[in-house]
Amino acid sequence: MTRQMTGAKMVVQALKDQGVDVVFGYPGGAVLPIYDEIFQQNDIRHILVRHEQGAVHAAEGYARSTGKPGVVLVTSGPGATNAVTGLTDALLDSIPIVVLTGQVPTFMIGSDAFQEADTVGITRPCTKHNWLVKETGNLAATIHEAFHVATSGRPGPVLVDIPKDVQFATDHYSAPAPARSHYQPQVKGDMETITEVVEAIEKAERPVFYTGGGVINSGPAASQLLRELVQATGFPITSTLMGLGAYPASGDKWIGMLGMHGLYEANMAMHGCDLMINIGARFDDRITGRIDAFSPNSKKAHIDIDPSSINKVIRVDFPIVGDVAHVLEDMLKVWKARGRKTNSESVARWWKQIEEWKTVNCLAYQPSSGKIRPQHALARLEALTKEHDRYITTEVGQHQMWAAQYLGFEDPNRLMTSGGLGTMGYGFPASVGVQMAHPDSLVINVAGEASWLMNMQEMGTAVQYRLPVKQFILNNERLGMVRQWQELLHGERYSHSWSEALPDFVKLAEAFGAKGIICDNEADLDDAIMEMITYDGPVIFDCLVEKHENCFPMIPSGKAHNEMLLGEANTQGVIDAKGSVLV
Amino acid sequence: MSPLKIKKGATSHSAYNLRPNFSDEPETHTIAVLVENEPGVLARVIGLFSGRGYNIESLTVAEVDHTGHLSRITLVTTGTPQVIEQIKAQLGRIVPVHDVHDLTVEGPSVERELALLKVAGQGEKRVEALRLADIFRANVVDSTLESFVFEITGTPDKIDAFAELMRPLGLQEVARTGVAALLRGKE
Ligand SMILES: Cc1cc2nc3c(=O)[nH]c(=O)nc-3n(C[C@H](O)[C@H](O)[C@H](O)COP(=O)(O)OP(=O)(O)OC[C@H]3O[C@@H](n4cnc5c(N)ncnc54)[C@H](O)[C@@H]3O)c2cc1C
Ligand SMILES: Cc1ncc(C[n+]2csc(CCOP(=O)(O)OP(=O)(O)O)c2C)c(N)n1
Numbered sequence: 066m067t068r069q070m071t072g073a074k075m076v077v078q079a080l081k082d083q084g085v086d087v088v089f090g091y092p093g094g095a096v097l098p099i100y101d102e103i104f105q106q107n108d109i110r111h112i113l114v115r116h117e118q119g120a121v122h123a124a125e126g127y128a129r130s131t132g133k134p135g136v137v138l139v140t141s142g143p144g145a146t147n148a149v150t151g152l153t154d155a156l157l158d159s160i161p162i163v164v165l166t167g168q169v170p171t172f173m174i175g176s177d178a179f180q181e182a183d184t185v186g187i188t189r190p191c192t193k194h195n196w197l198v199k200e201t202g203n204l205a206a207t208i209h210e211a212f213h214v215a216t217s218g219r220p221g222p223v224l225v226d227i228p229k230d231v232q233f234a235t236d237h238y239s240a241p242a243p244a245r246s247h248y249q250p251q252v253k254g255d256m257e258t259i260t261e262v263v264e265a266i267e268k269a270e271r272p273v274f275y276t277g278g279g280v281i282n283s284g285p286a287a288s289q290l291l292r293e294l295v296q297a298t299g300f301p302i303t304s305t306l307m308g309l310g311a312y313p314a315s316g317d318k319w320i321g322m323l324g325m326h327g328l329y330e331a332n333m334a335m336h337g338c339d340l341m342i343n344i345g346a347r348f349d350d351r352i353t354g355r356i357d358a359f360s361p362n363s364k365k366a367h368i369d370i371d372p373s374s375i376n377k378v379i380r381v382d383f384p385i386v387g388d389v390a391h392v393l394e395d396m397l398k399v400w401k402a403r404g405r406k407t408n409s410e411s412v413a414r415w416w417k418q419i420e421e422w423k424t425v426n427c428l429a430y431q432p433s434s435g436k437i438r439p440q441h442a443l444a445r446l447e448a449l450t451k452e453h454d455r456y457i458t459t460e461v462g463q464h465q466m467w468a469a470q471y472l473g474f475e476d477p478n479r480l481m482t483s484g485g486l487g488t489m490g491y492g493f494p495a496s497v498g499v500q501m502a503h504p505d506s507l508v509i510n511v512a513g514e515a516s517w518l519m520n521m522q523e524m525g526t527a528v529q530y531r532l533p534v535k536q537f538i539l540n541n542e543r544l545g546m547v548r549q550w551q552e553l554l555h556g557e558r559y560s561h562s563w564s565e566a567l568p569d570f571v572k573l574a575e576a577f578g579a580k581g582i583i584c585d586n587e588a589d590l591d592d593a594i595m596e597m598i599t600y601d602g603p604v605i606f607d608c609l610v611e612k613h614e615n616c617f618p619m620i621p622s623g624k625a626h627n628e629m630l631l632g633e634a635n636t637q638g639v640i641d642a643k644g645s646v647l648v
Numbered sequence: 649m650s651p652l653k654i655k656k657g658a659t660s661h662s663a664y665n666l667r668p669n670f671s672d673e674p675e676t677h678t679i680a681v682l683v684e685n686e687p688g689v690l691a692r693v694i695g696l697f698s699g700r701g702y703n704i705e706s707l708t709v710a711e712v713d714h715t716g717h718l719s720r721i722t723l724v725t726t727g728t729p730q731v732i733e734q735i736k737a738q739l740g741r742i743v744p745v746h747d748v749h750d751l752t753v754e755g756p757s758v759e760r761e762l763a764l765l766k767v768a769g770q771g772e773k774r775v776e777a778l779r780l781a782d783i784f785r786a787n788v789v790d791s792t793l794e795s796f797v798f799e800i801t802g803t804p805d806k807i808d809a810f811a812e813l814m815r816p817l818g819l820q821e822v823a824r825t826g827v828a829a830l831l832r833g834k835e
Contacts, residue, residue, distance in 0.1 A: 185688060189688065189692060189695055190695055194743040214743055218741075247746060371737075371741060372737045373734060373738050376730065377737075380730075
């Protein structure tokens with residue numbers, strides 16, 4: 066079925082045909098024809114952000130919390146370059162987004178025209194793929210292909226650059242036809258290797274599941290199958306930051322997040338295991354620490370849809386290229402058919418060891434010294450919000466790690482955080498995107514004041530669209546994570562790691578027409594949090610916390626898993642002072 | 649070590665060996681990449697090498713299937729086995745890449761390169777240059793009283809050797825095409 070229409074109309078039609086209901090964008094000369102089409106229809110909602118970076122992070126939040134691709138529309142030149150950080154963020158965290166950029170007319174490309182930038186050149190290394198469309202006849206098919214590429218295989222950001230004359234010209238519209246694409250990543254895993262992993266599962270004495278963002282990328286079925294596999298085998302499970310919620314934090318096999326700021330028991334289990342089953346995680350350096358000391362005595366299985374993730378960092382014994390849900394389904398089938406065996410006696414001994422590690426109580430923290438401890442603030446936030454239909458976004462820094470440690474995630478797609486790029490300024494716009502997708506849910510951005518200021522202009526967006534996002538700012542008046550590293554690694558020389566002249570956040574909220582709450586003592590904290598939750602509108606919550614609190618546990622860069630700093634919080638006496646190294 | 653287990657025809661290709669025996673010794677591999685002939689595809693391949701710090705020793709590219717819109721990029725690269733495996737996997741995930749073949753692994757293959765060499769000289773040296781060209785089956789494609797341009801085809805080693813011999817005889821300029829390579833036999 067083909068129809069004649071302008072390129073601009075094709076864009077809107079293609080988005081509709083792809084099931085898009087929201088576009089995050091910012092207009093400019095090179096996309097005006099498309100904006101004109103958006104004006105004349107009601108199926109797609111356009112959210113006017115306040116900065117193009119915000120548009121991309123909002124689309125990421127939308128995508129991660131729904132499993133659907135997020136869509137962005139921005140103008141040429143500065144509109145496109147402002148989107149670059151968001152694209153890179155989405156690339157590193159495997160988030161499917163489709164960014165449409167305007168471009169100067171084809172006959173002016175290369176002439177240094179007004180607001181011309183080599184957008185496909187600039188974004189080539191920070192997209193999964195990108196296209197410059199030079200003919201209106203190819204436009205619709207390219208947009209459909211863009212959605213296909215963004216969402217198939219390892220998801221990621223794509224960009225379609227559309228010159229203005231291509232938007233004005235008329236041609237045939239072609240409807241979606243994904244079968245046309247040669248891009249068809251493999252989803253079924255190799256049965257022989259899957260069987261080898263099952264054999265290893267049957268024999269393992271000290272097994273551990275190490276799961277990651279790939280489980281969430283794979284969709285809800287993958288989380289379901291993972292839960293089934295974990296419960297059936299009884300093996301302990303840890304996850305990366307990006308995989309939190311795939312297995313519930315309240316589950317009895319859960320041993321907490323692993324990695325640089327992961328739990329003692331999770332890292333010790335990774336270090337001491339004899340079978341590691343990596344499901345959709347990528348052996349990131351926040352996880353492995355020192356490579357040559359990483360889990361030295363284990364056989365390793367790795368399930369990943371991207372062949373380049375396998376053997377990139379850590380050599381594995383059982384490589385399986387495929388989609389998590391497909392592979393887990395086969396794995397469960399084979400394991401059941403072979404009699405559901407595990408080495409239960411040894412695994413029970415392994416659990417006893419893990420329980421012992423748990424008694425270190427690595428997340429314990431000092432009681433309040435007057436000021437609110439940030440950990441305590443999050444523990445209270447957790448207690449008061451966990452029964453809600455809740456989505457959490459975070460900025461980047463100490464507060465991000467504390468959020469991962471002290472909030473419990475029961476379901477996938479509930480935590481939106483910038484893991485790979487660590488983009489300060491991600492969390493607030495991401496919360497806007499999440500709230501757009503889930504208008505009736507409680508959406509909280511756990512923020513540090515420094516990160517939050519990086520995209521604070523999005524208050525305008527939140528207020529304009531009546532998005533009741535809660536900005537829970539743990540205000541330590543410091544670039545806390547940087548300050549921590551300076552304390553531990555640079556002789557407490559705090560070079561430029563504090564913010565002076567911070568705004569009055571309550572007044573700031575009011576200036577935007579939102580609500581501001583300030584809290585500086587533990588006694589008022591619960592009431593203040595309740596006030597935030599019950600207020601029907603956007604809130605900035607300025608939570609004044611201990612300024613020099615450190616985030617522990619911590620594996621210093623380049624150290625092994627069993628060389629973790631437990632810091633002030635240690636209760637066992639194994640490590641007496643901050644900075645001690647556990648052997 | 650068991651062989652690779654990725655289906656052919658998928659975007660993930662045949663050339664990977666996911667359980668390789670990694671050593672630290674660098675190896676030189678010739679890799680053929682079949683790509684969609686679309687704008688920017690070469691930039692993607694080159695950008696991958698520069699962005700991830702891999703070497704390109706030689707690179708040739710030309711359309712090989714006009715109706716199918718396919719080009720073939722042949723590149724020669726050096727790295728440890730782990731790096732070579734990464735290079736192939738990274739090439740394979742570029743969206744317009746259809747197929748990646750490691751000719752060094754899948755071999756035996758034939759490799760050829762063409763070079764043009766300008767040699768200037770008189771008297772004895774001129775005669776010697778001609779004599780050596782004959783031995784190497786290089787053709788004279790241009791001559792003046794003071795110079796020759798030789799055309800030579802062969803493996804990169806053969807061209808290296810010929811260029812080395814021409815150097816003392818008045819070698820002035822060299823233009824090389826880079827390696828083109830194909831697997832021997834059927835397929
Ligand atoms: C300040 C700071 C501190 C941090 N500290 C920690 C820490 O202590 N612990 C921690 O865990 N992280 C930490 N991170 C995050 C860390 O940097 C990485 O982002 C994270 O560990 C990567 O998670 P992942 O391995 O699950 O991979 P992801 O980036 O989520 O990648 C997913 C993997 O799954 C694969 N995949 C995608 N889809 C599928 C599918 N359908 N089927 C199969 N495979 C698929 C992909 O190819 C990829 O290899 C920190 C980040 C910051 C900013
Ligand atoms: C855009 C950007 N610039 C710099 C950094 C480096 N960085 C990482 S954490 C951090 C401090 C964050 O401070 P804040 O948001 O207040 O959070 P806190 O660590 O105090 O909880 C900085 C500067 C970064 N991650 N992103």
